Amino acid sequence: MNEDFIHKWISQVKKGTLSFIVLNVLKGGKAYYGYDLINEIKKITEIEIAEGTLYPLMNRLKDEKLIKSEWVEQESGIPRKYYSITPEGKNTVTKMEEYWHNLNKSVLKITK
Amino acid sequence: MNEDFIHKWISQVKKGTLSFIVLNVLKGGKAYYGYDLINEIKKITEIEIAEGTLYPLMNRLKDEKLIKSEWVEQESGIPRKYYSITPEGKNTVTKMEEYWHNLNKSVLKITK
DNA sequence: TACACATACATTGTTATACTATGTACTTTG
């Protein structure tokens, strides 16, 4: 009955969470291409990211200089755009983690 | 330097989080009025909610029948609109909690 | 008494972002 409200709510919660998750996956230094990122995130977190969500997100992160990208030709198939984190991105993701942990601490305080 | 990005990010994270927090405060059954809620949430979670954020939020929650409201005249001062949770609201907040905990589990997996 | 500040609710306009839908183009598989 209120599935619709919950559904919309989840979509709202994802706002902000996705950039955090993407930066965290890239944090280790390994480069990922878009399609790969979607599958990787789905595998680890069970969160499904629409392609129409990911690509604009990657461009925003790039505009903010938190990640950089590079086209890589494949021996066969479509060229891939590989994304990797910048020092500024690492810096930022650390601050995000701090905020997230505080937020969760607050939520735990309030939900129990 | 990237304070601006972080600031915008926090604002996005709040989307969805705020309704969750408000419903959790009301969950116990006690009625709160808007101004009081803002202060209560600030006290418990250190999260500051703008009035221009809270009042439309409360109206949305009321439209969804997750909370109900009642005007209460004061012996002195401005009448207060008291909000309290509905059975449907309690139901919903339980589902939200489930999602939140799963999300946090995923985030923890990815951040460490 | 006048002014600042706190209490209390509300609306308007702006901005950011997730998502759906759609499109392009190549490769693999049944």
Add this chain to the structure above:
DNA sequence: CAAAGTACATAGTATAACAATGTATGTGTA
């Protein structure tokens, strides 16, 4: 050879936080 998968991208829509602004009352203080 058609369908499904790989891979990137954009346009349009909906939602929600927030700043700014407005209304109105009460309290403290100089």
